[in-house]
Amino acid sequence: MRKLAAAALVGVLVAVLPATAALAADPKPDIAVTSAADKANYAEGETFTITVTVKNKSSVDAKHVHYTGGDSEGVDGVAYGELSTGFDLAAGATKTVQITGKTNHVASQSGYGFVAFALAADNGEANDADNITSVRLLVAGVFDDLGGYVFQGESYDAEWTPRTPGVPGVKVVATSADGKTKYAEAITDAKGLFRFAHLPAGDVLLTFTAPAGWKILAGENGEDDHTLAQVSADDSDEPRVFVTAKKVAVSSPSATPTASSPSASASASASPSASASPSASSSAGPGLPVTGDNTMLFVGTAAVAVAVGMVLVLVARRRRVRLQA
Template sequence: MRTFAAAALTGVLVAVLPATAALAADPKPDIAVTSAADKANYAEGETFTITVTVQNKSSVDAKRVHYTGGDSEGVDGVTYGVLSTGFDLAAGATRTVQLTGKTNHVAWQTGRGYVAFALAADNGEANDADNDTIARLPVAGAFGDLGGYVYQGESFDAEWTPQTPGIPGVKVVVSSTDGKTTYADAVTDAKGLFRLAHLPAGDVVLTFTVPAGWKILAGENGEDDHTRTQISADDSDEPRVFVPAKKVAVGSPSPSPSASASSPSTPAPSPSSSAGPGLPITGDNTMLLVGAAAVAVAVGTVLVLAVRRRRVHLQA
């Protein structure tokens, strides 16, 4: 039986080891990429330069590293340079390359353009989590208006229709995405409608403060009181933000314990009124408990000895 088990184990090792050796002999490069624009802000039609830092974090050389899946908005004439033809990158090496382009009118309208892409090597990629990047190109100068509704709904995906009751008195605050700048605020009317004018084009955050008895259902799962949106310098003044809110119970304030204890009309009962004479609240309680425990141990010991003595007499 032992001989059979040993033979089986040997067979498994013979089958597995070549496959393991083959995997170890064919590792993949691990390409990581980051990017940064050369300016913090651009004008419409301005040329930009994006510096791309490429790192090979693996122990194997990367063959012909090149960009793939490029995407962009608000830019024209993007030139990827050496990222188009590709280049080899040794194991553990880092290289910086550049790409260029120009912002266009769409970038001015929306407050920003962007260039996004991923990198790949001809001999594979060990980790796809960090081989893509996006470079954002802020373009200031344009302004736009924003409007929306806060309406009644039982879930974050409740639909709005012109007949859906709105929630009045909701305060809406518009701020930058980093929270450092507040641009404007408004309050919803009887239909739940709010309007904000002359906001800078770009991404902003709307924060909602509802009257008591309501809960905002914003965010991806309806768990937030804020949502992110984009301001665009177009001619449309139609409401574009729709946020539901649901009714919630309003908790009544509980009386203060100190107030009820100090009320002259309802004096607190004395602890000794029903339980007999009370002990002073000092360390004496501890000593009493220790003494009671010692007595209990002594009594238990005497009972055990008595039982043993009786058992000895009976056996005799």
């Protein structure tokens, strides 16, 4: 059995080694491509130029590097130039080429157009992950409304229906996609509905701040309080954004008063003799105004003086009676 196993292993190695050697002897070029537009914003019908940088990262010459297909929207008349005719690219070499076109009405309605494509060489491609590129062309000047719901749910992928309870009182702030420019803010109503008017077409970042007892479940995995939305100029006024909020426990403050709390200060400053019930204070009627004189001292002194005077009168009468006797 061992001899048979050894023979089988030798057979496998004999079959595999020539193929491995052939692959090693025939490496593929590795085409990497990046692209960038010549402007940050365009008007409808404006010509754009995209600079495409192509690099051969391998040690093998790339034969007839060319455009193999892609997609575009919001643009017309895209001319790929040398990417259509093709060119050779030596090992480790870099080449820049340009493609041109014009933005159209679709781009102005959605806020942008885009061009995406892939490149390849006739003698193969070692890595298909970096030979694809895309460029977004922003088109400013068109505005439209945007609305949505913040509704109750247990997970970020919960589904909204017209009967799903909303979350009122959520503040929604609309900014540019990079968060640097604030457009407007709104508060959800009793149904959880919010609406913005006159936002620029394109990507808009919506940030949500929920009232106490609620947690926003936005983003790809429900771990964010914000999400990107697309503003498009169309005839529909239907809400397009749906964000889940989950009810959470509200942490209550500690009931133990601290030394700085008003209740602690009041109890510390109040003495037993000074405490009086509200009913006693109200039944006694309004008190006399407090002045700087000690009224009780004067009353006591007057009482003593009257008593002394009465004693002196009695002593004087007794002496008179004795003298007459």
